[in-house]
Amino acid sequence: MQYIVIPIFIALFIAALYFLFRKKEPAVDVNDEFPSNWKKILEQEVAFYRELSSEADKIRFEKGIINFLNKVTVTGVETEITETDKLLVASSAVIPLFGFPGWSFRNLDEVLLYKTTFNQDYETEGNERNILGMVGEGAMNRMMILSKPELYRGFQNKNSRQNVGIHEFVHLLDKADGKVDGLPKILLKSEYLKPWLKLVHMEIKAIHENESDINPYAAKSEIEFLSVVSEYFFEQPELMKEKHPDLFDILEKMYAQDLA
Template sequence: MYMTILFISILCACVIYFLFRQNRLSGLTKAEKLPDALKIILNAQVLYYQKLNKNDKERFENQVNDFLKYVRIEGVGTPVSDIDRALIASSGVIPIFGFPGWKYNNLTNIILYPDTFDQEFQFEGENRNIMGMVGSGYMNGQMLLSRAALLKGFSNQAGKGNTAIHEFVHLLDKSDGETDGVPENLLPHQYTVPWLKMMHQEMHRIEAGKSDIDVYASTSEAEFLAVAAEYFFEKPDQLKHKHPEIYHLLSQMFGQDPAVPFSPPLG
């Protein structure tokens, strides 16, 4: 009789513990989901997100939520809104969406300016022509962004450009120790030489006025990568049609095929 009572007591305790644990985990799961206000922004303003299937949308939301937990966003001369947070996080997630679990270990916080700024990080006065910058030296681990450029990058007038994505690609390039246009952490070794050869050929074409890639891409290998990546994520169909070799190598680099709707990560 005693053993029966003891067994029932233990069984009841196990059931109660299991139910409590399940409820707690369920509560954590709900708490960790992206707020509905940010989902609405993604649906309204992030074309990349809109093209994803249901499962990938959920994965994108989780990565955006995770990004906002480990990267601090602060405004200088402007408040930081939900739109700013959603678009900045999306800009960071898009280039790494083909690499589940990747985090920007070389980024701690983002400083958002109302508009362009100068080399002294001032957003008032003349000579304000910088829309985004990855910090170095004492500014290492920080990114500076123009809010006006951020919003334009996700507007219908963006064309092939997106300043925030551009700067995050610089961070990826920098993750191997050098910002040189060859992200060794992402690009399979067998593609390094073809990428360098193709990049220099296209830079010459840009300088000769024979390419539709923005002229800024011809200033250095690092800028070529960032500008081409903007094109890749913003107008993938157009890039694939006009520059199939560049598109192919960027697909291998980022582990994505954005010109194909609902395509899974490559690899």
């Protein structure tokens, strides 16, 4: 997650570029019946949806997609937006909330898809373009930015433990209690807070000592640890249960989902 204080002139410049280059799709207009071509896209692209064990669960996932797209705009910046783009963004939001029927993100209005990675000044050209996604702050509040190629990569690589869409939506969940601190109090019951923090510090220590298969970016902070291990949990649950059983157990409780 990136924390950026933007001077007024930079914010105005960014806003000008945004309105100049964005290609905004019209609001989603769907009936109660989920479009059949959308079902095909989810079956092909989203393993989480494909592996749901019942038709009722798939219908609930689909309703979550519709609810998200009716509330949040997906906008392309220097890139065209397709149905698959919108469905992958929406799936990234639905997956971490799937254990909580009826929940939705109330702290987000728009997701911007960039044509590539970007830098601290939101530029997609030049050096230091190492940012894959971020939750906006300040002038970009209630917005999320994702690199479109990285969004796709998170869903297409079956052996990956990374998914930038899920990563950023977990940051939003962390933010929902008013404080971004790696302690999502809306998800984690009070009796699990101390065990969670103990595991966080143990795993960060293991990462620093090169004794963990968790993405080293998790060791940057408790905030990033939450999002990184959540990616791992949703992308490779069986591997996480094998390698990190205690961490897997508390994440199952946190997200109210039995993935193994």
